[in-house]
Amino acid sequence: MPVKKLTKKQMIAELNRDLAKEFSALIQYVQHASVITGPEYDSIAKELVVHSNEEHLHALALSQQVDFLGGIPSVEVGDIHISPDSKKMLEQDLDGELDAIKRYRARITQAEMLQEYGLRRALEDILIVEEEHARDLQNTLRK
Template sequence: MAKDKKKAHANAASITRKQLIDALNGDLAREYQAIIAYVNYSQVLNGAAYMNIAAELAVHAAEELAHAITIANHIDYLGGMPTVVPKPVRTSEKAEDMLHFDLDNERETIRQYRRRVLQCDELHEFAISESIREILMQEQDHLMALATALGIDTPNPGIAD
């Protein structure tokens, strides 16, 4: 009997629907942060060396808006209320600093979305999981573009704990 109880406990989800909503709201706040940062950085980056990346950042802003709408939709589907508060945006007078800020934010976003995919799968929310996988592909493209602009290897973001 103790074995059956242990097996039943092992099959129980380690994340609740409420916790998933809260985590997705954290992701949504990060998407808002990215929109604001990309809009700002795309307009204030200057100099010949940054013209192409500034145009690319404007494209990223539009993609992040689409991500925010998707995540807000998932939160609503799960019965939650989408947040309206972005995470803080760092700014700088130096173009390279702004690109590093974006790189750091993209790394964290990827880490969190990788965790979210596992959590959605655990709750059998496979459609949300697939949707987040699509977002992940774009976020990884953003990471590669930023790393290329900075002249560094694309970092491995890992997965959030």
């Protein structure tokens, strides 16, 4: 499939949408880490706090990259999913991570096209962490 041409302005818009989703992931993890219950979820509850902190770092990195590209970093927050059911919470978190992995894979290709190699590197670092987040959730959901 040919990759569509992209302008710097479109890249800024895409990164700002990613940024809004990092803010919502951060908030969602704070909520889920606080309310998830059950002995089988003890260790993942601690992991959710770690994830939340890492989403914060992703938001900072994206915000800086938007600024480097000459854009104004967004302060919008994406959709947040909550549930009274602990397993459902982890499924909601996993959905978010799988979406993030898909988005950052596309974004890395786009950064490459724009020859924005510093941005590509920053996105690769984020992608690695999102893949770890997905694995943590999948391992707990498989038990």
